[in-house]
Amino acid sequence: MRIGVVVDNEFENDHRLQKEIRLLITEGHTVSVLCFDFGKAYKTYDSINVKRVKIPKKIKDLLVLLSTRFGLYEWFWEKHISNFIQEFQVDALHVHDLYMAKAGKRGINRSKFTIPLTLDLHENYPAAINSYQWATKGWRKLVVQPKKWYKKEEAYLNYADNLVVLSKSFKENLITRFPSLETTPFFVHPNMPDFESFQSFEKNDLVVDFESETPTLFYFGVVAQRRGIIDILPWIKALLEGGKEFHTLIIGPVDKADKSEFYHLINQPILSKNITYIPWADVKFLPAYLKQITIGLAPFRVNEQHNSGVANKLFQYMYGEIPILATKCKAQKELIESANCGLLYECKQEFETQLSKLLDDKTLRQTLGANGKKKLLKLYELESDKQFLNIYNGHKIDSQNQ
Template identity: 30%
Template sequence: MRIGMILDTTFPIDPRVSNEASALIKKGHEVYLFCLSYKKKFIKEEEINYINVRRYYSSTLTHKLSALAYSFPFYRVLMKKKISHFLKKNRIETIHVHDIQIASAVFSANKYNLPVTLDLHENRPEIMKFYKHVNSLIGKIFINPKKWKIAEEKYCNISDNVVVVTKSAKKELLKRVSVDPQKIIVFPNTVNKDFYTEYSIDKSILNKFSDNFVLLYLGNTSERRGLDLVMKSLPIIKDYIPNIKLVVVGSSSFDKSLLELSRKLKVERYISFEGWKDESYFPSYLSIANIGISPLKSNIHHDTTYANKIFQYMSFGVPLLASDVVSQEEIITKFKVGELFVSENLESFINALKNLYENKDSLEYYSKNGRTAIEKYLNNDIVSKELSSMYDK
């Protein structure tokens, strides 16, 4: 089957897209990926890991208009023509839409009435409430998360299938939409086997942190991720673990605030802000990590999604220290791969970290369990079975 995936950003960048495409290709399907380029000079067509990538130019202004996708029709109109061209030229037989912001354009362009699968990468109507641009004066005037929720429910109802990240997300969605539960499948944000079996190591990274007890954070550093709490623990923890180093691999618009906080707390020497890194560097950072942290703040979105980082930690046997949001608690409790602390509670975080540091046997136990869980239950080959079956019907 010729599957047309629609992504309203650049590629490669999103491991969820790559993981799903990889699973479907292994089952004999052809995957064509519609994606964007924000530069005028770009490769229009290429093959990446057997994915047939098709790029279309999108100006910076058009990209910004995606935030207004359900306030005004501009973005839908601009994307419709590009998607129509993609569907026709590549003789697409079924459409797989990645997330809600481009869904209206896809349905508008689908004049051949092809089957549509809507893939909800996250609970966008909830998480956008925390976006900086949504909370700006202009954002409050023109961007209404309630309209996004209405759109999400509308397109879930008219899609042939819906894909969500967790069972909790499926349960939450079914409270809002009247669809057959069989129509909604779960595809977690886990890892491909290649991620933890075929990789190279940057020795300079290993040497840089060889004398440290490393707390590793991978991914987006926005305020809702909870890194400020971890930093606030350092004035106390540094006296308990003198060689501690918080290694942050990722970035966001919140970085300036994090840097200011580190200076205010006088803990700059205990933090290494590595910035955004290509995923190919992750194995090197995972190899030097003593503990992997995911200190998410509690909200509906975090309760119903999995952060990629928890599976990346587990695949390299890195014990987890994570906040007790529902989805993380589910994984850590079921597979016994780390410790939980009460979300946004500094004392709880410090106590949990001390407990892990003091119990080397627990660290080894969690490390072994993490590797086992990924290998036997949670790698992409295993979790993709439901997705593959959906396209085999």
């Protein structure tokens, strides 16, 4: 099939999207991508047709800011999607994120092509946008109107012929809330890392400039209050002041709204001595970092967004045979308990107790880490991350029994 993929961003840094495209090409499909061009130098691809829409990043951000109240952003994408479908003569359209559903459907109608629309949900978008400080604080809240997405969600889901979700629990949640989706085919596609890429990274023997003489906690990803990493910094401080010896490595960009609080915390004397912060690192270095750390952190705040799926970092920790310390978000709790690959907490006291167990017991860490790698390999053997390929490979699946 000729499959058209649409993402309202650069697609190079979206590892979920890159992996899906690689899997589709491996199955023999022709893939064309419609994405943004923010004026950078981009690589070319022999195996993918890439159509880039040139736009200044600030203009794109402004259009997104106004998108809930005004329809300009959807009209913009409708026009470009229609032209994209006609140019590449695609047999199916695959758009990413809830807010692209209406533009995708209208783009198909405008093109006069009769093709199916697949909507790929990277997250529970209404819950996500209502957790972003940029969308919920001050005058922006009045412009963005994030709560409207709870009312728009069902209509946007129903624009799709197929839905791709992060977890079985998220699928069940959507069907429970929206009975109109009972006949819509669902395909679960978790955020598992690309084994082939990780193995190629390891073959390159990449070296990282980090070393610690004490056990090291590791957080890899966006730093923000909603991700919970800022919540646990005072708890880490208390443990250090109580005599525990460990280091914490944090890698990832800080949300603008949270920069002041984050830097204030990590610059406190005892934390500054025991925390290494790196604003960004290419994912190709991740396997090398995993060899240097002791415990993986997944401190996400428990909410609708984080209950919808398992973050990529948990699978990355499992790949590196690293025990996980995590909150009890539904999907990640189910994974950790089924794999017996980590410990869970709900409050400061439980965090301190569980972290102390992991720091004090090397055998426990090794057992949990090995369990995680074993579970991850089993998931790959079951090809649980490739279910979405059935949308395009002509197999009919009982979507309610997946």
